[in-house]
Amino acid sequence: MTVEILYSEVCNLFGDIGNVRYLEKSLPDSEFIYTRLGEKPYFAENKVNLIYLGSMSESVQALVIKELEPYKSKISNMIADGTAFIITGSxxxxxxxSxxxxxxxxxxxxxxxADIKVIRDMNHRYSGFVLAEREGLEFAGFQAQFTQTTVENPEHRFLKVKKGRGMNENCDYEGVKINNFYATNLLGPFLLVNPLFTKKLLSEISGKEVRVAFESEATEAYKKRIDDFKNPSIKVH
Incomplete structure:
Protein backbone atom coordinates (compact mmCIF):
# COMPACT_ATOMS: atom_id res chain seq x y z
CA MET A 1 0.00 0.00 0.00
CA THR A 2 1.33 3.44 -0.95
CA VAL A 3 0.45 6.58 1.02
CA GLU A 4 1.39 10.06 -0.19
CA ILE A 5 1.63 12.87 2.37
CA LEU A 6 1.38 16.27 0.72
CA TYR A 7 3.32 19.30 1.98
CA SER A 8 3.56 18.24 5.62
CA GLU A 9 6.35 20.78 6.19
CA VAL A 10 3.74 23.57 5.98
CA CYS A 11 0.38 21.75 6.23
CA ASN A 12 0.57 20.68 9.84
CA LEU A 13 -1.36 23.22 11.92
CA PHE A 14 -3.50 22.32 14.96
CA GLY A 15 -1.60 19.10 15.55
CA ASP A 16 -2.65 17.63 12.20
CA ILE A 17 0.81 16.09 11.87
CA GLY A 18 -0.61 13.64 14.41
CA ASN A 19 -2.77 12.21 11.62
CA VAL A 20 0.40 11.46 9.66
CA ARG A 21 2.09 9.83 12.63
CA TYR A 22 -1.01 7.73 13.31
CA LEU A 23 -1.08 6.52 9.72
CA GLU A 24 2.62 5.64 9.94
CA LYS A 25 2.08 3.63 13.12
CA SER A 26 -1.07 1.95 11.80
CA LEU A 27 0.45 1.00 8.43
CA PRO A 28 4.03 -0.06 9.29
CA ASP A 29 4.41 -2.15 6.13
CA SER A 30 3.20 0.55 3.75
CA GLU A 31 5.30 2.85 1.59
CA PHE A 32 5.06 6.51 2.60
CA ILE A 33 5.93 9.24 0.10
CA TYR A 34 6.45 12.75 1.51
CA THR A 35 6.01 15.40 -1.16
CA ARG A 36 7.26 18.92 -0.40
CA LEU A 37 6.27 22.24 -1.94
CA GLY A 38 7.93 22.63 -5.32
CA GLU A 39 8.15 18.88 -5.94
CA LYS A 40 6.10 17.00 -8.49
CA PRO A 41 3.50 14.91 -6.66
CA TYR A 42 4.17 11.19 -6.71
CA PHE A 43 0.54 10.56 -7.69
CA ALA A 44 1.07 12.42 -10.97
CA GLU A 45 2.84 9.42 -12.50
CA ASN A 46 2.36 6.60 -10.00
CA LYS A 47 -0.47 4.71 -8.36
CA VAL A 48 -1.18 5.59 -4.75
CA ASN A 49 -3.79 4.14 -2.41
CA LEU A 50 -4.18 7.08 -0.05
CA ILE A 51 -3.40 10.81 -0.12
CA TYR A 52 -3.34 12.94 3.03
CA LEU A 53 -3.33 16.75 3.27
CA GLY A 54 -3.61 18.63 6.56
CA SER A 55 -4.37 22.08 7.93
CA MET A 56 -2.55 25.13 6.61
CA SER A 57 -2.48 28.90 6.97
CA GLU A 58 -4.39 31.21 4.64
CA SER A 59 -1.22 32.22 2.79
CA VAL A 60 -0.21 28.60 2.31
CA GLN A 61 -3.64 27.81 0.87
CA ALA A 62 -2.81 30.00 -2.13
CA LEU A 63 0.54 28.23 -2.57
CA VAL A 64 -0.98 24.76 -2.40
CA ILE A 65 -3.70 25.65 -4.90
CA LYS A 66 -0.97 26.80 -7.29
CA GLU A 67 0.99 23.59 -6.70
CA LEU A 68 -1.99 21.31 -7.38
CA GLU A 69 -3.61 23.30 -10.19
CA PRO A 70 -1.75 21.41 -12.96
CA TYR A 71 -3.04 18.11 -11.57
CA LYS A 72 -6.75 18.95 -11.22
CA SER A 73 -7.83 16.53 -13.93
CA LYS A 74 -5.66 13.78 -12.46
CA ILE A 75 -7.09 14.33 -8.97
CA SER A 76 -10.64 14.42 -10.35
CA ASN A 77 -10.09 11.09 -12.08
CA MET A 78 -8.58 9.59 -8.93
CA ILE A 79 -11.60 10.65 -6.89
CA ALA A 80 -13.93 9.17 -9.51
CA ASP A 81 -11.92 5.94 -9.53
CA GLY A 82 -12.13 5.57 -5.75
CA THR A 83 -8.64 6.55 -4.61
CA ALA A 84 -8.78 7.45 -0.92
CA PHE A 85 -8.16 11.03 0.19
CA ILE A 86 -8.13 12.27 3.78
CA ILE A 87 -8.27 16.06 3.92
CA THR A 88 -8.42 17.77 7.31
CA GLY A 89 -8.84 21.24 8.77
CA SER A 90 -8.44 24.25 6.50
CA SER A 98 -13.52 29.62 -4.35
CA ALA A 114 -15.78 19.67 -4.62
CA ASP A 115 -19.08 21.51 -4.76
CA ILE A 116 -18.41 23.72 -1.76
CA LYS A 117 -18.55 27.47 -1.25
CA VAL A 118 -16.28 28.99 1.39
CA ILE A 119 -16.59 32.44 2.98
CA ARG A 120 -13.72 33.49 5.25
CA ASP A 121 -14.07 36.12 7.97
CA MET A 122 -10.76 36.75 9.71
CA ASN A 123 -12.50 38.94 12.30
CA HIS A 124 -14.59 36.08 13.63
CA ARG A 125 -13.04 32.78 14.62
CA TYR A 126 -15.21 29.91 15.79
CA SER A 127 -13.90 27.32 18.23
CA GLY A 128 -15.78 24.42 19.74
CA PHE A 129 -16.35 20.68 19.67
CA VAL A 130 -18.59 18.60 17.44
CA LEU A 131 -20.41 15.32 17.97
CA ALA A 132 -21.57 13.82 14.68
CA GLU A 133 -22.53 10.54 13.07
CA ARG A 134 -22.70 8.70 9.78
CA GLU A 135 -24.46 5.40 9.20
CA GLY A 136 -24.55 4.64 12.91
CA LEU A 137 -20.88 5.43 13.54
CA GLU A 138 -20.26 8.35 15.89
CA PHE A 139 -17.53 10.94 15.39
CA ALA A 140 -15.90 13.48 17.69
CA GLY A 141 -13.75 16.45 16.79
CA PHE A 142 -12.87 20.06 17.39
CA GLN A 143 -13.33 23.19 15.30
CA ALA A 144 -11.04 26.22 15.03
CA GLN A 145 -11.95 28.13 11.88
CA PHE A 146 -12.64 31.50 10.31
CA THR A 147 -14.85 30.01 7.61
CA GLN A 148 -18.50 29.42 6.83
CA THR A 149 -18.74 26.60 4.30
CA THR A 150 -21.68 25.36 2.28
CA VAL A 151 -21.72 21.91 0.65
CA GLU A 152 -24.14 22.49 -2.20
CA ASN A 153 -24.84 18.86 -3.11
CA PRO A 154 -26.59 17.13 -0.18
CA GLU A 155 -25.29 13.75 -1.37
CA HIS A 156 -21.72 14.94 -0.75
CA ARG A 157 -22.22 15.88 2.90
CA PHE A 158 -20.08 13.66 5.11
CA LEU A 159 -21.40 13.83 8.68
CA LYS A 160 -24.68 14.67 10.41
CA VAL A 161 -24.00 16.97 13.37
CA LYS A 162 -25.71 15.96 16.61
CA LYS A 163 -24.10 18.52 18.92
CA GLY A 164 -22.10 21.61 18.04
CA ARG A 165 -21.91 23.69 14.88
CA GLY A 166 -21.81 22.39 11.34
CA MET A 167 -19.60 23.73 8.56
CA ASN A 168 -21.54 26.97 8.82
CA GLU A 169 -23.67 28.36 11.62
CA ASN A 170 -26.93 27.52 9.85
CA CYS A 171 -26.37 23.87 8.91
CA ASP A 172 -26.33 20.47 10.59
CA TYR A 173 -23.71 18.75 8.41
CA GLU A 174 -19.94 18.60 8.50
CA GLY A 175 -17.43 17.64 5.86
CA VAL A 176 -17.43 16.36 2.30
CA LYS A 177 -17.55 12.77 1.05
CA ILE A 178 -17.26 11.91 -2.63
CA ASN A 179 -16.57 8.19 -3.09
CA ASN A 180 -13.44 7.67 -0.94
CA PHE A 181 -12.63 11.39 -0.78
CA TYR A 182 -13.12 12.45 2.84
CA ALA A 183 -12.68 16.11 3.78
CA THR A 184 -13.48 17.52 7.21
CA ASN A 185 -12.76 20.71 9.13
CA LEU A 186 -12.64 18.65 12.32
CA LEU A 187 -9.39 18.55 14.27
CA GLY A 188 -8.26 16.26 17.01
CA PRO A 189 -6.14 14.89 15.29
CA PHE A 190 -9.19 13.52 13.47
CA LEU A 191 -7.86 10.03 12.68
CA LEU A 192 -6.58 9.39 16.19
CA VAL A 193 -9.72 10.77 17.87
CA ASN A 194 -11.90 8.56 15.64
CA PRO A 195 -10.08 5.19 15.55
CA LEU A 196 -13.14 3.15 14.52
CA PHE A 197 -13.50 5.24 11.36
CA THR A 198 -9.76 5.05 10.72
CA LYS A 199 -9.77 1.26 11.13
CA LYS A 200 -12.76 0.89 8.80
CA LEU A 201 -11.29 3.13 6.10
CA LEU A 202 -7.79 1.61 6.17
CA SER A 203 -9.23 -1.90 6.11
CA GLU A 204 -11.34 -1.04 3.06
CA ILE A 205 -8.37 0.52 1.26
CA SER A 206 -5.99 -2.36 1.98
CA GLY A 207 -8.53 -5.11 1.39
CA LYS A 208 -7.76 -6.73 4.74
CA GLU A 209 -8.44 -5.97 8.37
CA VAL A 210 -6.09 -3.35 9.75
CA ARG A 211 -5.38 -3.10 13.45
CA VAL A 212 -4.76 0.59 14.00
CA ALA A 213 -2.01 1.74 16.34
CA PHE A 214 -2.84 1.68 20.05
CA GLU A 215 -6.23 0.29 19.06
CA SER A 216 -7.54 -0.66 22.49
CA GLU A 217 -6.32 2.54 24.17
CA ALA A 218 -7.53 4.76 21.31
CA THR A 219 -10.93 3.06 21.28
CA GLU A 220 -11.33 3.42 25.03
CA ALA A 221 -10.45 7.13 24.80
CA TYR A 222 -12.85 7.55 21.86
CA LYS A 223 -15.76 6.02 23.80
CA LYS A 224 -15.01 8.20 26.82
CA ARG A 225 -14.88 11.34 24.66
CA ILE A 226 -18.16 10.47 22.94
CA ASP A 227 -19.82 10.00 26.33
CA ASP A 228 -18.38 13.31 27.55
CA PHE A 229 -19.61 15.16 24.47
CA LYS A 230 -23.11 13.73 24.99
CA ASN A 231 -23.23 15.06 28.54
CA PRO A 232 -25.79 17.93 28.57
CA SER A 233 -23.68 19.84 31.09
CA ILE A 234 -20.74 19.97 28.67
CA LYS A 235 -20.92 23.10 26.52
CA VAL A 236 -19.73 23.03 22.91
CA HIS A 237 -17.44 26.08 23.31
Missing amino acids: AVDIFGK IIDGDSGEVLEGLGL
Missing part, protein backbone atom coordinates in the same frame (compact mmCIF):
# COMPACT_ATOMS: atom_id res chain seq x y z
CA ALA A 91 -7.14 22.02 3.68
CA VAL A 92 -10.81 21.38 2.87
CA ASP A 93 -11.23 24.94 1.59
CA ILE A 94 -8.87 24.66 -1.37
CA PHE A 95 -10.91 21.91 -3.03
CA GLY A 96 -13.95 24.15 -3.44
CA LYS A 97 -14.84 26.58 -6.19
CA ILE A 99 -12.60 31.14 -1.00
CA ILE A 100 -14.27 34.52 -0.58
CA ASP A 101 -12.98 37.09 1.90
CA GLY A 102 -16.11 38.24 3.71
CA ASP A 103 -14.59 41.64 4.52
CA SER A 104 -12.82 42.70 1.32
CA GLY A 105 -14.75 40.55 -1.14
CA GLU A 106 -11.46 39.26 -2.56
CA VAL A 107 -11.83 35.87 -4.22
CA LEU A 108 -9.22 33.10 -4.22
CA GLU A 109 -10.11 30.56 -6.88
CA GLY A 110 -10.00 27.01 -5.58
CA LEU A 111 -9.40 23.73 -7.37
CA GLY A 112 -13.11 23.28 -8.04
CA LEU A 113 -13.04 19.57 -7.25
Whole structure:
Protein backbone atom coordinates (compact mmCIF):
# COMPACT_ATOMS: atom_id res chain seq x y z
CA MET A 1 0.00 0.00 0.00
CA THR A 2 1.33 3.44 -0.95
CA VAL A 3 0.45 6.58 1.02
CA GLU A 4 1.39 10.06 -0.19
CA ILE A 5 1.63 12.87 2.37
CA LEU A 6 1.38 16.27 0.72
CA TYR A 7 3.32 19.30 1.98
CA SER A 8 3.56 18.24 5.62
CA GLU A 9 6.35 20.78 6.19
CA VAL A 10 3.74 23.57 5.98
CA CYS A 11 0.38 21.75 6.23
CA ASN A 12 0.57 20.68 9.84
CA LEU A 13 -1.36 23.22 11.92
CA PHE A 14 -3.50 22.32 14.96
CA GLY A 15 -1.60 19.10 15.55
CA ASP A 16 -2.65 17.63 12.20
CA ILE A 17 0.81 16.09 11.87
CA GLY A 18 -0.61 13.64 14.41
CA ASN A 19 -2.77 12.21 11.62
CA VAL A 20 0.40 11.46 9.66
CA ARG A 21 2.09 9.83 12.63
CA TYR A 22 -1.01 7.73 13.31
CA LEU A 23 -1.08 6.52 9.72
CA GLU A 24 2.62 5.64 9.94
CA LYS A 25 2.08 3.63 13.12
CA SER A 26 -1.07 1.95 11.80
CA LEU A 27 0.45 1.00 8.43
CA PRO A 28 4.03 -0.06 9.29
CA ASP A 29 4.41 -2.15 6.13
CA SER A 30 3.20 0.55 3.75
CA GLU A 31 5.30 2.85 1.59
CA PHE A 32 5.06 6.51 2.60
CA ILE A 33 5.93 9.24 0.10
CA TYR A 34 6.45 12.75 1.51
CA THR A 35 6.01 15.40 -1.16
CA ARG A 36 7.26 18.92 -0.40
CA LEU A 37 6.27 22.24 -1.94
CA GLY A 38 7.93 22.63 -5.32
CA GLU A 39 8.15 18.88 -5.94
CA LYS A 40 6.10 17.00 -8.49
CA PRO A 41 3.50 14.91 -6.66
CA TYR A 42 4.17 11.19 -6.71
CA PHE A 43 0.54 10.56 -7.69
CA ALA A 44 1.07 12.42 -10.97
CA GLU A 45 2.84 9.42 -12.50
CA ASN A 46 2.36 6.60 -10.00
CA LYS A 47 -0.47 4.71 -8.36
CA VAL A 48 -1.18 5.59 -4.75
CA ASN A 49 -3.79 4.14 -2.41
CA LEU A 50 -4.18 7.08 -0.05
CA ILE A 51 -3.40 10.81 -0.12
CA TYR A 52 -3.34 12.94 3.03
CA LEU A 53 -3.33 16.75 3.27
CA GLY A 54 -3.61 18.63 6.56
CA SER A 55 -4.37 22.08 7.93
CA MET A 56 -2.55 25.13 6.61
CA SER A 57 -2.48 28.90 6.97
CA GLU A 58 -4.39 31.21 4.64
CA SER A 59 -1.22 32.22 2.79
CA VAL A 60 -0.21 28.60 2.31
CA GLN A 61 -3.64 27.81 0.87
CA ALA A 62 -2.81 30.00 -2.13
CA LEU A 63 0.54 28.23 -2.57
CA VAL A 64 -0.98 24.76 -2.40
CA ILE A 65 -3.70 25.65 -4.90
CA LYS A 66 -0.97 26.80 -7.29
CA GLU A 67 0.99 23.59 -6.70
CA LEU A 68 -1.99 21.31 -7.38
CA GLU A 69 -3.61 23.30 -10.19
CA PRO A 70 -1.75 21.41 -12.96
CA TYR A 71 -3.04 18.11 -11.57
CA LYS A 72 -6.75 18.95 -11.22
CA SER A 73 -7.83 16.53 -13.93
CA LYS A 74 -5.66 13.78 -12.46
CA ILE A 75 -7.09 14.33 -8.97
CA SER A 76 -10.64 14.42 -10.35
CA ASN A 77 -10.09 11.09 -12.08
CA MET A 78 -8.58 9.59 -8.93
CA ILE A 79 -11.60 10.65 -6.89
CA ALA A 80 -13.93 9.17 -9.51
CA ASP A 81 -11.92 5.94 -9.53
CA GLY A 82 -12.13 5.57 -5.75
CA THR A 83 -8.64 6.55 -4.61
CA ALA A 84 -8.78 7.45 -0.92
CA PHE A 85 -8.16 11.03 0.19
CA ILE A 86 -8.13 12.27 3.78
CA ILE A 87 -8.27 16.06 3.92
CA THR A 88 -8.42 17.77 7.31
CA GLY A 89 -8.84 21.24 8.77
CA SER A 90 -8.44 24.25 6.50
CA ALA A 91 -7.14 22.02 3.68
CA VAL A 92 -10.81 21.38 2.87
CA ASP A 93 -11.23 24.94 1.59
CA ILE A 94 -8.87 24.66 -1.37
CA PHE A 95 -10.91 21.91 -3.03
CA GLY A 96 -13.95 24.15 -3.44
CA LYS A 97 -14.84 26.58 -6.19
CA SER A 98 -13.52 29.62 -4.35
CA ILE A 99 -12.60 31.14 -1.00
CA ILE A 100 -14.27 34.52 -0.58
CA ASP A 101 -12.98 37.09 1.90
CA GLY A 102 -16.11 38.24 3.71
CA ASP A 103 -14.59 41.64 4.52
CA SER A 104 -12.82 42.70 1.32
CA GLY A 105 -14.75 40.55 -1.14
CA GLU A 106 -11.46 39.26 -2.56
CA VAL A 107 -11.83 35.87 -4.22
CA LEU A 108 -9.22 33.10 -4.22
CA GLU A 109 -10.11 30.56 -6.88
CA GLY A 110 -10.00 27.01 -5.58
CA LEU A 111 -9.40 23.73 -7.37
CA GLY A 112 -13.11 23.28 -8.04
CA LEU A 113 -13.04 19.57 -7.25
CA ALA A 114 -15.78 19.67 -4.62
CA ASP A 115 -19.08 21.51 -4.76
CA ILE A 116 -18.41 23.72 -1.76
CA LYS A 117 -18.55 27.47 -1.25
CA VAL A 118 -16.28 28.99 1.39
CA ILE A 119 -16.59 32.44 2.98
CA ARG A 120 -13.72 33.49 5.25
CA ASP A 121 -14.07 36.12 7.97
CA MET A 122 -10.76 36.75 9.71
CA ASN A 123 -12.50 38.94 12.30
CA HIS A 124 -14.59 36.08 13.63
CA ARG A 125 -13.04 32.78 14.62
CA TYR A 126 -15.21 29.91 15.79
CA SER A 127 -13.90 27.32 18.23
CA GLY A 128 -15.78 24.42 19.74
CA PHE A 129 -16.35 20.68 19.67
CA VAL A 130 -18.59 18.60 17.44
CA LEU A 131 -20.41 15.32 17.97
CA ALA A 132 -21.57 13.82 14.68
CA GLU A 133 -22.53 10.54 13.07
CA ARG A 134 -22.70 8.70 9.78
CA GLU A 135 -24.46 5.40 9.20
CA GLY A 136 -24.55 4.64 12.91
CA LEU A 137 -20.88 5.43 13.54
CA GLU A 138 -20.26 8.35 15.89
CA PHE A 139 -17.53 10.94 15.39
CA ALA A 140 -15.90 13.48 17.69
CA GLY A 141 -13.75 16.45 16.79
CA PHE A 142 -12.87 20.06 17.39
CA GLN A 143 -13.33 23.19 15.30
CA ALA A 144 -11.04 26.22 15.03
CA GLN A 145 -11.95 28.13 11.88
CA PHE A 146 -12.64 31.50 10.31
CA THR A 147 -14.85 30.01 7.61
CA GLN A 148 -18.50 29.42 6.83
CA THR A 149 -18.74 26.60 4.30
CA THR A 150 -21.68 25.36 2.28
CA VAL A 151 -21.72 21.91 0.65
CA GLU A 152 -24.14 22.49 -2.20
CA ASN A 153 -24.84 18.86 -3.11
CA PRO A 154 -26.59 17.13 -0.18
CA GLU A 155 -25.29 13.75 -1.37
CA HIS A 156 -21.72 14.94 -0.75
CA ARG A 157 -22.22 15.88 2.90
CA PHE A 158 -20.08 13.66 5.11
CA LEU A 159 -21.40 13.83 8.68
CA LYS A 160 -24.68 14.67 10.41
CA VAL A 161 -24.00 16.97 13.37
CA LYS A 162 -25.71 15.96 16.61
CA LYS A 163 -24.10 18.52 18.92
CA GLY A 164 -22.10 21.61 18.04
CA ARG A 165 -21.91 23.69 14.88
CA GLY A 166 -21.81 22.39 11.34
CA MET A 167 -19.60 23.73 8.56
CA ASN A 168 -21.54 26.97 8.82
CA GLU A 169 -23.67 28.36 11.62
CA ASN A 170 -26.93 27.52 9.85
CA CYS A 171 -26.37 23.87 8.91
CA ASP A 172 -26.33 20.47 10.59
CA TYR A 173 -23.71 18.75 8.41
CA GLU A 174 -19.94 18.60 8.50
CA GLY A 175 -17.43 17.64 5.86
CA VAL A 176 -17.43 16.36 2.30
CA LYS A 177 -17.55 12.77 1.05
CA ILE A 178 -17.26 11.91 -2.63
CA ASN A 179 -16.57 8.19 -3.09
CA ASN A 180 -13.44 7.67 -0.94
CA PHE A 181 -12.63 11.39 -0.78
CA TYR A 182 -13.12 12.45 2.84
CA ALA A 183 -12.68 16.11 3.78
CA THR A 184 -13.48 17.52 7.21
CA ASN A 185 -12.76 20.71 9.13
CA LEU A 186 -12.64 18.65 12.32
CA LEU A 187 -9.39 18.55 14.27
CA GLY A 188 -8.26 16.26 17.01
CA PRO A 189 -6.14 14.89 15.29
CA PHE A 190 -9.19 13.52 13.47
CA LEU A 191 -7.86 10.03 12.68
CA LEU A 192 -6.58 9.39 16.19
CA VAL A 193 -9.72 10.77 17.87
CA ASN A 194 -11.90 8.56 15.64
CA PRO A 195 -10.08 5.19 15.55
CA LEU A 196 -13.14 3.15 14.52
CA PHE A 197 -13.50 5.24 11.36
CA THR A 198 -9.76 5.05 10.72
CA LYS A 199 -9.77 1.26 11.13
CA LYS A 200 -12.76 0.89 8.80
CA LEU A 201 -11.29 3.13 6.10
CA LEU A 202 -7.79 1.61 6.17
CA SER A 203 -9.23 -1.90 6.11
CA GLU A 204 -11.34 -1.04 3.06
CA ILE A 205 -8.37 0.52 1.26
CA SER A 206 -5.99 -2.36 1.98
CA GLY A 207 -8.53 -5.11 1.39
CA LYS A 208 -7.76 -6.73 4.74
CA GLU A 209 -8.44 -5.97 8.37
CA VAL A 210 -6.09 -3.35 9.75
CA ARG A 211 -5.38 -3.10 13.45
CA VAL A 212 -4.76 0.59 14.00
CA ALA A 213 -2.01 1.74 16.34
CA PHE A 214 -2.84 1.68 20.05
CA GLU A 215 -6.23 0.29 19.06
CA SER A 216 -7.54 -0.66 22.49
CA GLU A 217 -6.32 2.54 24.17
CA ALA A 218 -7.53 4.76 21.31
CA THR A 219 -10.93 3.06 21.28
CA GLU A 220 -11.33 3.42 25.03
CA ALA A 221 -10.45 7.13 24.80
CA TYR A 222 -12.85 7.55 21.86
CA LYS A 223 -15.76 6.02 23.80
CA LYS A 224 -15.01 8.20 26.82
CA ARG A 225 -14.88 11.34 24.66
CA ILE A 226 -18.16 10.47 22.94
CA ASP A 227 -19.82 10.00 26.33
CA ASP A 228 -18.38 13.31 27.55
CA PHE A 229 -19.61 15.16 24.47
CA LYS A 230 -23.11 13.73 24.99
CA ASN A 231 -23.23 15.06 28.54
CA PRO A 232 -25.79 17.93 28.57
CA SER A 233 -23.68 19.84 31.09
CA ILE A 234 -20.74 19.97 28.67
CA LYS A 235 -20.92 23.10 26.52
CA VAL A 236 -19.73 23.03 22.91
CA HIS A 237 -17.44 26.08 23.31
